[in-house]
Amino acid sequence: MPPGHGRCSTGPLPTVRTVDRRQTDARTRITVLVALAANLLIAAAKAAGGLVTASPALLSEAAHSVADSVNEVFLLVALRRSRRSPDARHPFGYGKERYFWSLLAAVGIFVMGGCFSFYQGIHALGEDKQESHAGYLAGLAVLAVALIAEGGSLVRALYQLRRQKEGAADPALRTVIAEDGTAVLGVLLAMAGMGLHMITGQVVWEASASLAIGLLLVYVAYRLGREARDRLIGEAVTPELRESLSEFLHRQPEIDNVAELLTMRLGMDSTLVAARVDLTPGFDSEEVELVCVRIKKRIAATWPQADHVFLDITEAPAA
Numbered sequence: 161m162p163p164g165h166g167r168c169s170t171g172p173l174p175t176v177r178t179v180d181r182r183q184t185d186a187r188t189r190i191t192v193l194v195a196l197a198a199n200l201l202i203a204a205a206k207a208a209g210g211l212v213t214a215s216p217a218l219l220s221e222a223a224h225s226v227a228d229s230v231n232e233v234f235l236l237v238a239l240r241r242s243r244r245s246p247d248a249r250h251p252f253g254y255g256k257e258r259y260f261w262s263l264l265a266a267v268g269i270f271v272m273g274g275c276f277s278f279y280q281g282i283h284a285l286g287e288d289k290q291e292s293h294a295g296y297l298a299g300l301a302v303l304a305v306a307l308i309a310e311g312g313s314l315v316r317a318l319y320q321l322r323r324q325k326e327g328a329a330d331p332a333l334r335t336v337i338a339e340d341g342t343a344v345l346g347v348l349l350a351m352a353g354m355g356l357h358m359i360t361g362q363v364v365w366e367a368s369a370s371l372a373i374g375l376l377l378v379y380v381a382y383r384l385g386r387e388a389r390d391r392l393i394g395e396a397v398t399p400e401l402r403e404s405l406s407e408f409l410h411r412q413p414e415i416d417n418v419a420e421l422l423t424m425r426l427g428m429d430s431t432l433v434a435a436r437v438d439l440t441p442g443f444d445s446e447e448v449e450l451v452c453v454r455i456k457k458r459i460a461a462t463w464p465q466a467d468h469v470f471l472d473i474t475e476a477p478a479a
Contacts, residue, residue, distance in 0.1 A: 184324055185239050188332050191317050192239070195336050196232040198309040199225045199343075209302040216284040216363075217350040218299050220277035220370040221306070224346050224377060227272035228339045231265035235332045238262065242427065252468060255427015259391035262331035266385035269339070269377050277374030284367035296358055300351060307347045314340035330428060331391070335384055342380045346373045397423045397431055401463070408462065409435055414451045416440045419474075431465045436472040448473055 203225035210219035238261035244254040317337045324330070353369025356362075396402060402423055409418045420436040443451065456469050 184330075185243065187320055187324065188330060189236065189239055191313075191320050191336055192232050192235050192332065194316050195313045195340060196229060196236075198313045199229040199232065202306045202309055203229055205302045206306060209299040213296055213299045215296065215299055215350075215354055215366060216280035217353040217366045217369040217373070218303070220280045220373045221303070221346055221350045223276035223280075224273045224343060224373065225306075227268050227377075228343060230272065231268045231335065231339060234261045234265045234268070235335060238332055252426050252432065253430055255430045256392060258331045258428065259388045262335050263385055263388035263392065265335050266381045266388060269342075269384070270381035274374045274377035274381060277370050277377060281367045281370035281374060284363050284370065296354055300354055303347050303351045303354070307344065307351075310340055310343040310347060314344060331384075331388060334387075338380050338384055342376055345376060349373050349376070391425065394424045397425060405433060405435075405459070405463070405466075408459070409437060409455075412451075412455060414439055414443070414455075426468065429465050430467050431463070432468040432470075433459065433466045434470040434472070436474055439473055 203222055206218055206222035206225055209215070210222050238258045241261075242254050242257040244257075246253040314337065317333060317340055321333060321337065324333070349369045349372050353366040353372075356365035397405075402421065405423070406418060406421050409415055409421070415437050417438040418435060419438060422432075422434040424432045426432055439448065439451065452471050452473075455471065459466050459469055
């Protein structure tokens with residue numbers, strides 16, 4: 161056990177990553193704004209068409225677009241608030257704001273989209289009156305325009321995902337892709353339900369389309385909510401990254417044993433790394449400090465996202 165045992169820690173690293181994150185967030189903001197503009201226009205058109213035709217599938221799609229619009233406002237708030245600097249109350253920063261607002265977006269999809277779609281489908285099945293097809297062609301035309309707009313927004317989001325290296329881990333971008341992808345499938349379901357209703361005269365087809373849209377939205381909301389929950393309660397880094405960190409620590413000549421290694425994602429580009437290590441004998445307190453600084457610099461150079469590193473220099477238990 162080294163005589164200078166104790167804890168060594170590092171604060172956040174003021175690197176160029178902050179600039180890179182702002183540039184990436186700016187691109188994500190454009191993607192969200194494109195999706196928001198498309199959804200607002202589409203929601204108004206769907207609502208008008210749904211009220212004229214009394215189509216449950218079209219009204220379900222209108223509720224879906226309204227939910228998506230509200231959620232995109234949540235994502236814009238998340239992008240702005242998650243970039244705030246650490247303070248005394250939140251010393252690890254506000255990176256998890258993204259996950260909180262993504263969770264609210266998932267709740268919005270479930271309540272405003274999924275539940276309303278279920279209501280429309282069940283209500284249509286319980287109707288005894290003969291459904292009128294007046295205006296259905298106009299309703300199908302509205303859905304066709306919506307399909308083009310939603311498809312364009314989805315292409316924009318997928319393009320950014322391909323360009324952005326860490327895009328798959330960005331909850332804002334993932335939510336936009338999930339919403340746009342679900343919107344495209346929902347429009348196709350609504351068009352199929354309305355078309356079969358017109359051909360067969362059976363409202364069950366359109367009601368089934370509305371119920372299918374509801375199931376689709378509930379599933380997407382569940383997936384997004386589960387991912388946001390995992391991030392909020394504290395999720396470790398990927399097994400590959402943890403293994404790389406462990407191998408790095410074991411390779412250090414000053415470290416005799418790594419008793420414990422804990423990690424937690426604090427945001428898109430912020431990770432906490434805490435390790436309890438046993439140093440080889442013979443180090444005094446000043447040398448222990450130099451060892452900590454050197455290890456910290458090596459970790460920062462190799463994994464820039466590891467901006468909070470804590471080393472607990474203590475005697476490890478015997479194997």
